Amino acid sequence: MTDPTTPTPAGLPALEARLRQDLSWLELPARPWTMPRTHDGHDVLDVAVIGGGMAGLAASATLAHLGIRVRAFDRAPAGFEGPWATTARMETLRSPKQLTGPALGLPALTFRAWFEAQFGEAAWQALDKIPRLQWMDYLRWYRQVLDLDIRNEHRVERIVPRADGLVSLSMQSPDGPLTVLARRVVLATGRDGLGGAYVPPLAEALPCHLWAHSSDEMDYATLRGKRVGVVGAGASAMDSAATALEAGAASVELLVRRQDIPRVNKSKGAGNPGLTHGHYGLPDAWKWRLRNYINTEQVPPPRGSTLRVSRHANAHFNLGAALESVEVRGDVLHIGTPRGTFELDFLIFSTGFRIDLETRAEFAAFAPQIRYWRDRYVPPAGQEDRELSDSPDLGESFEFQEKTPGVCPGLSRIHCFCYPAALSHGTISGDIPAISDGARRLGQGIAALLYQEDVELHYAALQAFAEPEVFGDEWTPALPPAQRTALA
Template sequence: MHILPDSHSRLQALETRLRQELVWLALPAKHWVPARVENGARILDVAIVGGGMLGLVSCAALRNIGIANVQIFDKAMEGREGPWVTSARMETLRTRKEAAGTALGIPALTFRAWFEAQYGAAAFEEMHLVPRLMWMDYLLWYRRVLDLPVENGSEITAINLTDGGLVELTRVRDGMSDTILARRVILATGIDGLGQPAVPSLAQSISPERMAHSYDVFDINALAGKRVAIVGAAASAMDNAAAALEAGAARVDIFIRRPTMPRVDKFTGTGSRGMTYGFLGLPDDVKWRFMAEGERFQLPAPRHSVLRVSRHDNAHFHFASPITGLRELQDHLEITTPKGTYDADFIVFATGFSVDFSARRELGTLDPHVKRWADAYTPPAELQNRGLSQMPYLGPGFEFLPRDGSPGAISNIYCFSLPAVMTHGKITSGIPSIGEGATRLAQSLARSIFVEDRDIHLQNFLDYDIPELLGDEWIEADQDISA
């Protein structure tokens, strides 16, 4: 696709339109949260950990309802937040191009408006799916035009609750460490935000130079001329297989434990606004049935992602082939499955993620206090699922809930990342519904802070005495004129 000759002026016109739409909608709302100061320093109303898509949208939603004392922290440099230019290897997004969840109901803020300003409406109609790198460009524009406060190069290494109910974050920046206090914290930390990539135990003896997880950042071009093994059948497995093949891998073997490729995307097929707004209200047993069934079927890779692999003659799919043995020999790996033994130079595990607070140093102190689904619900034997049981059992506004005996202040921390799907449905796992999710999050957080400050707001109400009327707006009909 070709950028239009007048794209710069067209994009400027769009930004002018966006400013006008914000005026028409009276956004952002005026700031209303009373300032909190401790030891002479202003306490953040909200700290957001993660400057990717979910962090940006949640910040925008907070500002829209008048919570402006917000700071986003991301350890990556600007332009490298999230997976889009680092670990992601798909050619395009998997979401339909019309999805407008990031825009929070503001037309000029949509990806489509941004795209058409530069490439034209005809190019949008011709485009099948959004190119991955272009999505990163859009998010950077989104951040700029909304003037969202992202502090890059800042890693949050510890999160602790204080005796007064505040949340203390330890920040490392430029090799220096300090602490920040916030009233509320949003964890917008993505797909692995509450744990780590899941790698089978048999891989523990393999040298790091010979293996990776699909979410790792590694040089795919270094696989040229090598034999590569991919473990998994989901989209990330296909993306890594295709990228390795396109980089010149000599052979790619894809090991899939299921007897056939997953084919049915139940959540997309049954998705609706009803699911977006209604899932939260379902009883726990029904939520579990939805998610357990989705796990049983597994989310299939998109058709175009599989075809991107299978068009290569040196791509080999192995079904009903779980890895039962893995050895590192002097110059290669030896992989064993029920169907045979295979040699490889490098192996990529596209095996998903685990929720494990103890695996992340910034969450270690929270681990004993956060309620899990295992604490709240026991499924029937045939629906047992350890992965689902370790998901956080969240409140209606994405807040963590305390385990028995844990401090209630744990609910001052919010999970706006993938593990929220168990409680809220697939509202944090893709673009279409994240606007609704961010709005739900912001409204809940606003309610929580307002209630916490109720004495201040009540006193302000009692003290308010600025008259609307001055007394000269009328003449009393029965006034005694002889007086």
């Protein structure tokens, strides 16, 4: 029975009306102000965003609100951008529910506002963590309510920065091959967007039907009745193990290199507005030291994800079980570790991602010319870190920089707004807590660059501006004093 004292949720139409009013009060989006360009009779975009997931949405919304002509492209079907409804397997997000995420400072655009509009405040208070698929529903609404221009099922095959101030994008679309020209390109391509899944070298010799990476799209029902091994102890390892167990795996062996599973999320302890806004200006040694410490300590798996595994009696946590060898006998994997040999039918590597632009065909035209942190900084002994060394050395608007100045004109017109920006800018381009701060930094930086490039045109437009505010009928010119005296 419904409690008559409980307020009825206002519903999404009321929230959307509130958001429209907020945007109107703030005069958003700004009026278009950039100088239109064409090339060979075709319009040139101000900014093309590659990726329509959370980062791509936040970047697109910010740029549009700044009056910049922006269009995003994503390879996934509409509503399936990012990992949330495809390769992610957690039950809930690990981020606290109250974080405002990509809301860009607009209360009516937050997940909480969206949730309460449908289910009420009492349901919000009762909610522990945000269900993963509900977060995807919220992002779908975010795109719709802001009317963002995102073209789905467009797969970018080649990005070429040019000396004439344009960047060329070659892609496959539902209508066939397509070339798009833009003045700036934003790569909002996610955790693996500048490389791909990492697996240990010994995996390369294994038959492909006997293993997968945790980020692969895969039907876990095929693991029913099988002995499964999961390499790793992070969030994706727990999610993969739990999904396999829930799909009916005969057993799951978690093979954990460390002697213990990390307990403390150091990145959570580092999160504050000072770091969000101050990381970019830190000396190189401090940037490296902070990120290396967090990497070394590692982020623990969420408690809920770990309990989701351990509630199964056929789940086994093997600590100190680093992979030493793998032998294939028929369709059985014999995994050698310091804890003994495990006989398995399938192996899932939850071993993260590697930054490696040169392995991606779409970046071939410029990847060798990028300046990476390995070209900029040599860490002290004991702080060596492959991920940090491979990270691109980015400018203040997330733009790539040339390793050798002048060799790759136009490279700085490509902006890296995804996880590999973390060493240069901090974690403001891929994770929920500070994604709005990152999007605003990106958008404001690109707006400044677009204006500076066209300052002569803007000055000419200023000179030509002729909208009168005073029409000459507001006063009567005074007579000279002598004439006024004579008429007195």
